[in-house]
Amino acid sequence: MSATIFGLLGAALVGIGLFGLLVRRDALLRILAFNLLGGGVFLVFGAVARRGAGAGLPADPVPQAIILTGIVVAFAATTLAVALVLRLAAAKDRG
Amino acid sequence: MIADLLIVAAIVALALPVVLARSAFTAVALFVAYGLLLAFAWVRLDAVDVALTEAAIGAGLSGVLLLGAARRLAGGPPVEDAPPGKAQVALIGVGCAGLAVALGAVILALPDPAPSLAEPVMANIAAIEVGNPVTAVLMGFRGLDTLLEAAVLVLAVVALWALAPDAAWGAAPGWRQPPATDGPLALLARVLPPIGVVVAVHILWVGADAPGGKFQAAAILAAMWLLPWMAGIAAPPPISRAWLRIVIAAGPVAFILAGFAGSVLQGAFLAYPPGYAKAVIIAVEVVLTASIAVALALLVLGPPAEDRGA
Numbered sequence: 306m307s308a309t310i311f312g313l314l315g316a317a318l319v320g321i322g323l324f325g326l327l328v329r330r331d332a333l334l335r336i337l338a339f340n341l342l343g344g345g346v347f348l349v350f351g352a353v354a355r356r357g358a359g360a361g362l363p364a365d366p367v368p369q370a371i372i373l374t375g376i377v378v379a380f381a382a383t384t385l386a387v388a389l390v391l392r393l394a395a396a397k398d399r400g
Numbered sequence: 401m402i403a404d405l406l407i408v409a410a411i412v413a414l415a416l417p418v419v420l421a422r423s424a425f426t427a428v429a430l431f432v433a434y435g436l437l438l439a440f441a442w443v444r445l446d447a448v449d450v451a452l453t454e455a456a457i458g459a460g461l462s463g464v465l466l467l468g469a470a471r472r473l474a475g476g477p478p479v480e481d482a483p484p485g486k487a488q489v490a491l492i493g494v495g496c497a498g499l500a501v502a503l504g505a506v507i508l509a510l511p512d513p514a515p516s517l518a519e520p521v522m523a524n525i526a527a528i529e530v531g532n533p534v535t536a537v538l539m540g541f542r543g544l545d546t547l548l549e550a551a552v553l554v555l556a557v558v559a560l561w562a563l564a565p566d567a568a569w570g571a572a573p574g575w576r577q578p579p580a581t582d583g584p585l586a587l588l589a590r591v592l593p594p595i596g597v598v599v600a601v602h603i604l605w606v607g608a609d610a611p612g613g614k615f616q617a618a619a620i621l622a623a624m625w626l627l628p629w630m631a632g633i634a635a636p637p638p639i640s641r642a643w644l645r646i647v648i649a650a651g652p653v654a655f656i657l658a659g660f661a662g663s664v665l666q667g668a669f670l671a672y673p674p675g676y677a678k679a680v681i682i683a684v685e686v687v688l689t690a691s692i693a694v695a696l697a698l699l700v701l702g703p704p705a706e707d708r709g710a
Contacts, residue, residue: 317412359519377549384556392563
């Protein structure tokens with residue numbers, strides 16, 4: 306039951322994140338929206354992992370490990386995007 | 401069930417204003433709260449390893465990074481693109497809602513019983529010699545993914561440093577913080593790091609058999625390194641330092657060497673010799689933790705800035 310509820314939350318977050326990504330113009334807000342979208346994808350994957358419980362485990366450990374890796378890579382991409390935005394703003398300031 | 405629904409309602413209630421917020425600062429503050437609640441969702445999904453990572457990286461380190469960026473961007477030039485028209489916004493809204501509904505329908509239609517790799521993992525976990533199945537997947541069955549991910553962090557640091565202005569190349573990363581002489585930050589920056597380091601080492605060590613591991617430990621270590629910088633009582637080392645670059649690269653290099661040792665001894669890349677699997681995994685994880693911690697901290701600090709000395 307938890308798996309379905311949080312899977313549906315993931316689907317909702319994908320929609321919310323994509324909406325923010327397309328509608329907002331501020332670069333930082335777009336990065337945040339993109340992270341919401343990514344969080345939604347991770348949750349859907351987490352729901353799949355939870356449904357794969359078995360062999361005495363509460364959830365399938367393979368998707369969980371991939372989600373862990375994904376969170377760290379998403380963070381690295383976010384830092385790079387933020388650095389690009391800051392550099393762009395600094396370049397504009399100088400004229 | 402009711403706890404799940406409450407968490408879901410709270411997360412949606414935080415995610416919606418993130419994309420609708422007027423100021424970037426408000427949106428970032430809401431996003432950090434959202435990250436913390438998401439960690440609860442991961443606990444409810446029985447993914448404690450993911451919950452720890454989400455809390456440390458998704459809420460903690462992201463919060464420092466994004467709040468700093470929002471502060472630096474405040475008062476900057478306004479966005480030049482034309483705002484989308486009302487009809488356009490409505491169309492995008494309908495499209496995104498349609499996508500969410502379609503994705504939700506897919507989740508409701510998932511096959512039952514669900515396909516799972518839990519059984520093969522538990523059948524072969526003895527060969528990896530660690531008790532935490534997620535760690536066994538990360539370091540054993542899907543070790544190549546983890547190796548490539550460690551390499552991605554090194555690449556991210558290289559790409560970030562490439563954004564440094566020519567005049568600032570080789571200088572210390574990030575902006576100089578004004579020293580905090582009193583208040584909670586000045587106290588925490590002095591008191592918390594020793595405790596945090598012990599917690600991080602514990603999380604790394606128990607990660608072999610319980611939830612935890614190198615990513616979570618590295619995120620905590622990075623935060624402990626960033627605290628004194630945020631309080632202005634310690635400056636990060638210049639990026640031209642050789643030891644800094646060696647530490648960042650050491651983790652992936654150790655992982656690759658362990659992989660080739662497997663090729664020679666066991667006939668397969670990243671195969672661990674029986675009886676020594678846990679020892680090799682722990683050794684690689686310790687080096688990886690140091691590399692990931694330094695890489696994460698440098699990613700939050702950002703490239704060296706020109707206005708540093710000004």
